[in-house]
Amino acid sequence: MKVAGVDVGAKFVKVILMDDGNVLAKSSKLVGFEQKKSIDDAFQEALGKAGVKEEDIGYITATGSGRTAVHFKTDELTEVTAASKGATMLVPSARTVIDVGAEEGRAMHTDADGKVLDFVINERCAAGAGSFTEAMARALEIEVEEIGPLSLKSTEAVPMNAQCAVFAESEVVTLVHQKTSKENIARAIHDAIASRISSMARRLSIEQDIVLVGGMANNVGFVESLKRELNMDVTIPEDPEYVAALGAARVASARAGGVS
Amino acid sequence: MEKKESEYWRWKEYAWKAPELNWEDFEIITAGVDIGSVSSQAVIMGDGELYAYANMRTGSDSPESARNAMDWALKDTGMSLDKIRYVVGTGYGRVNVPFANKAITEIACHARGANWMYGPSVRTVLDMGGQDCKAIRCDERGKVTAFLMNDKCAAGTGRGMEVFADLLGVHIQDIGELSFDIDEEPPEVSSTCVVFAKAEASQLLREGWPKNKVIAAYCAAMAHRVFTLIERLGMEKEFAITGGIAKNVGVVKRIERELKIEALKTEKDTQIAGAVGGALFGKTLVEKGKG
Amino acid sequence: MKANYGYKDGSGEYFITIDTDKCNCCEECVKVCPAGVLEMVANDFDIEADDMPAVTEKERWKIKYTCAPCKPVDKESTPPCMEACKEDAIEHSW
Ligand code: SF4
Ligand code: SF4
Numbered sequence A: 001m002k003v004a005g006v007d008v009g010a011k012f013v014k015v016i017l018m019d020d021g022n023v024l025a026k027s028s029k030l031v032g033f034e035q036k037k038s039i040d041d042a043f044q045e046a047l048g049k050a051g052v053k054e055e056d057i058g059y060i061t062a063t064g065s066g067r068t069a070v071h072f073k074t075d076e077l078t079e080v081t082a083a084s085k086g087a088t089m090l091v092p093s094a095r096t097v098i099d100v101g102a103e104e105g106r107a108m109h110t111d112a113d114g115k116v117l118d119f120v121i122n123e124r125c126a127a128g129a130g131s132f133t134e135a136m137a138r139a140l141e142i143e144v145e146e147i148g149p150l151s152l153k154s155t156e157a158v159p160m161n162a163q164c165a166v167f168a169e170s171e172v173v174t175l176v177h178q179k180t181s182k183e184n185i186a187r188a189i190h191d192a193i194a195s196r197i198s199s200m201a202r203r204l205s206i207e208q209d210i211v212l213v214g215g216m217a218n219n220v221g222f223v224e225s226l227k228r229e230l231n232m233d234v235t236i237p238e239d240p241e242y243v244a245a246l247g248a249a250r251v252a253s254a255r256a257g258g259v260s
Numbered sequence B: 001m002e003k004k005e006s007e008y009w010r011w012k013e014y015a016w017k018a019p020e021l022n023w024e025d026f027e028i029i030t031a032g033v034d035i036g037s038v039s040s041q042a043v044i045m046g047d048g049e050l051y052a053y054a055n056m057r058t059g060s061d062s063p064e065s066a067r068n069a070m071d072w073a074l075k076d077t078g079m080s081l082d083k084i085r086y087v088v089g090t091g092y093g094r095v096n097v098p099f100a101n102k103a104i105t106e107i108a109c110h111a112r113g114a115n116w117m118y119g120p121s122v123r124t125v126l127d128m129g130g131q132d133c134k135a136i137r138c139d140e141r142g143k144v145t146a147f148l149m150n151d152k153c154a155a156g157t158g159r160g161m162e163v164f165a166d167l168l169g170v171h172i173q174d175i176g177e178l179s180f181d182i183d184e185e186p187p188e189v190s191s192t193c194v195v196f197a198k199a200e201a202s203q204l205l206r207e208g209w210p211k212n213k214v215i216a217a218y219c220a221a222m223a224h225r226v227f228t229l230i231e232r233l234g235m236e237k238e239f240a241i242t243g244g245i246a247k248n249v250g251v252v253k254r255i256e257r258e259l260k261i262e263a264l265k266t267e268k269d270t271q272i273a274g275a276v277g278g279a280l281f282g283k284t285l286v287e288k289g290k291g
Numbered sequence C: 001m002k003a004n005y006g007y008k009d010g011s012g013e014y015f016i017t018i019d020t021d022k023c024n025c026c027e028e029c030v031k032v033c034p035a036g037v038l039e040m041v042a043n044d045f046d047i048e049a050d051d052m053p054a055v056t057e058k059e060r061w062k063i064k065y066t067c068a069p070c071k072p073v074d075k076e077s078t079p080p081c082m083e084a085c086k087e088d089a090i091e092h093s094w
Helices: A035-049 A079-090 A130-142 A144-152 A163-179 A183-202 A220-230 A238-253 B063-074 B107-120 B160-169 B172-178 B194-206 B213-234 B248-259 B268-289 C028-032 C079-086
Strands: A004-008 A011-019 A023-029 A057-063 A096-100 A105-108 A115-123 A210-214 B004-007 B013-017 B029-035 B039-046 B048-055 B085-089 B124-128 B133-138 B142-149 B240-241 C002-009 C012-019 C038-042 C054-055 C091-092
Touching: A004 A035, A004 A079, A004 A238, A004 B048, A011 A035, A011 A238, A011 B268, A011 C038, A023 A035, A023 A238, A023 B013, A057 A079, A079 A096, A079 A105, A079 A115, A079 A210, A079 A238, A079 B142, A096 B194, A105 A183, A115 A183, A130 A144, A130 A163, A130 A183, A130 B194, A144 A183, A144 A220, A163 A183, A163 B194, A183 A220, A210 A220, A210 A238, B013 B133, B029 B107, B029 B268, B039 B268, B048 B268, B085 B107, B085 B268, B107 B124, B107 B133, B107 B240, B107 B268, B124 B213, B124 B268, B133 B213, B142 B213, B160 B194, B160 B213, B160 C002, B172 B213, B172 B248, B172 C054, B194 B213, B213 B248, B213 C002, B213 C012, B240 B248, C002 C054, C012 C054, C028 C038, C028 C079, C079 C091
Parallel strands: A004 A057, A096 A210, B029 B085, B124 B240, B142 C002
Antiparallel strands: A004 A011, A011 A023, A096 A105, A105 A115, B004 B013, B013 B048, B029 B039, B039 B048, B124 B133, B133 B142, C002 C012, C012 C091, C038 C054
16 A cells, blocks of 8 residues: 655655555655645655655655644654654664754664664754754854765864853854864864764663664764764664654554555 | 943943942952853942942953953042952852952852842842853852752843844843733743744744734743742742843743742842852951951 | 752753752762762852862753763663762752
């Protein structure tokens, strides 16, 4: 049966269409002023790409912080389960899944099947999520896409003291005035958030392999910092931002009675 | 009061001297210098009486800020620094006051200063500064019995309010009044985090909320946040508010509403509480022979 | 005196409370903390008293993170600092 997973995050809506465990189409849309419209647009786009009709989709599972807004859903799934189901599908050896999105960071300890054994969440404070990097890029006056590669060129680790995104912005401005290079500041920013994410994950018994998913997994600077902080290797699956949607689709299949 | 003021955008720096007092009449002269992250105060007291003070912005260099504030406080007194028997440094830059005899944490100094400012009946002091918020409980002598500081998170601090003022394009000193220019009290902004609250506020504005209503919702959120901090510490009457936010009625009135009690009012300058406490500690130390 | 070190941010309240009336200033908590969160400082509140333990200024902003390894989610356990304190003078709010 054809199913869909819809992940409504703080920044993007992601949709995955799946048939018998095979991905038919992926689509993602920025959450604009009207969340509902973004959800519909993303869903329609995915249908168009796959060339299937809406009535052919037998089961739709929604996840993400805005999942209740998916009016056409069959049921819902928590972000924690969605991410670990998706991650273990792509990387079956994954036992620790770290998911860092725009407004939340999470870490899950999971079994081979993607069943969550323990988890921790960092929420409602921008200092522990992707919004932190975004705010810092603004303070550095660069695009958020540039900050990751920039940080790889750093020559020196400079400390950042502020823990709050608001105070950290002022600290970045001060560092710029003190003529600290943007490369080194970028690294300081990623080190700061990576240290918070890794400490959070240390509340779990961290078992390898570690898989990083969510939008921040596309930021090479953050990935480097996280590896350094954890002192362990971290695997990034293909299209890491789609992993929760994929997990939702996987669960939709199982619930619909298809392949799990 | 003769206040001399120089122009500044956010707030005015000023110095003051008690017109009827003369330093030569005092037995023990002490001073407190409070170097905060945003503002610095130097207070000179003679035998426990307020004699002169200055309130300035903190510059990038703490020792220099301390010297400037002290020089300004001394300016019209005809007195020199060496006439001061004991100087206590306090505030976050307390160890960077070059001419201080001792550094004492701002919590202890604030409690002591509030006791002087509001009288011995004050038991709970809330100090809301630019980058932090402190709740302190003290006894009738101004001795601390419990305290709590919050200086990690911008929500609930003057800085958080500044971010909002910037977003909405209103002057920080107008926020209090504007927040009452509304038809009915809106629900609080639901996000605590300033970063997320900002996004939430932009969304509310797009939905057509008038600016003042958004301001009211943020003031309410800030008041609630501070209320929960006081709750953690336990509230005992009488209650007083010091620091920069004490001047924002939009937040103060809402805190009073939540606590269901009115804060003590004073004619004195609430921003100098910490430095006053320092000067009073200095006097005690001199009297105990430790000066 | 109940000294509360820590913070409240968008995600919750993280305070380490040290009750200086119970504390006997034995310094055990400082010694056992694996992360250097605690230190002995002069007691500014009572000039006559001994040095007292306190959370270092640097750590006051991040104990949620620094103390995380002492708070595993998969088993009940008491953090070393609380465990070491014979007088029950230390409490954590989370
Ligand atoms: S204002 Fe700062 S510390 Fe507070 S919740 Fe937001 S990012 Fe976190
Ligand atoms: S919980 Fe652990 S890291 Fe935190 S103060 Fe106690 S011993 Fe130190």
